[in-house]
Amino acid sequence: DIQMTQSPSSLSASVGDRVTITCQASQDISNYLNWYQQKPGKAPKLLIYDASNLETGVPSRFSGSGSGTDFTFTISSLQPEDIATYYCQQYDNLLQITFGQGTRLEIK
Amino acid sequence: QVQLVQSGAEVKKPGASVKVSCKASGYTFTSYDINWVRQATGQGLEWMGWMNPNSGNTGYAQKFQGRVTMTRNTSISTAYMELSSLRSEDTAVYYCARGHPDYWGQGTLVTVSS
Numbered sequence: 001d002i003q004m005t006q007s008p009s010s011l012s013a014s015v016g017d018r019v020t021i022t023c024q025a026s027q028d029i030s031n032y033l034n035w036y037q038q039k040p041g042k043a044p045k046l047l048i049y050d051a052s053n054l055e056t057g058v059p060s061r062f063s064g065s066g067s068g069t070d071f072t073f074t075i076s077s078l079q080p081e082d083i084a085t086y087y088c089q090q091y092d093n094l095l096q097i098t099f100g101q102g103t104r105l106e107i108k
Numbered sequence: 109q110v111q112l113v114q115s116g117a118e119v120k121k122p123g124a125s126v127k128v129s130c131k132a133s134g135y136t137f138t139s140y141d142i143n144w145v146r147q148a149t150g151q152g153l154e155w156m157g158w159m160n161p162n163s164g165n166t167g168y169a170q171k172f173q174g175r176v177t178m179t180r181n182t183s184i185s186t187a188y189m190e191l192s193s194l195r196s197e198d199t200a201v202y203y204c205a206r207g208h209p210d211y212w213g214q215g216t217l218v219t220v221s222s
Contacts, residue, residue, distance in 0.1 A: 044153065089153075
């Protein structure tokens, strides 16, 4: 099974800060990685697909990069509405989709 | 627009089974896999398995092998997830999701309690 290690598990930042979350796969997954935002009581929302592609309608302050085993998710200028939990997810092996543990983002 | 609409909340006793439905609209149902993901309160996302609505082929996470069954009815563009031998640890919100996934259902709360 492919394991996804996401860090940090929680993060406190100020409005306007640049925020970075990392995700490491236990083996090469090429660019088969998604990033999701989940707000309390809601389903996850796809933000980034194929590691670096911005989903339609998602603000450009969100971005992703990486390939192989190491991936990064960035919010260039944190906004109050970005408070949420963020998850990475690999789909290289479609028989075993795996999520990272999640990063809880709070406003300082 | 693409929508996945799930059935309502369920309360079940330990040992019982639950069947959650997921009705798709706004796209060709047979063109995308359906994945099922669950989330216990305050916990992360846990993938349960996938189903190809065209062929009916399925793949289940090892943790759920033998307890989960994913099926579909293509005539009404609906996918189903049945989980048997329920225990308290299965209390969670269950989501269906399309493809890799991109679109998600609204979630169905399943509560297992005696």
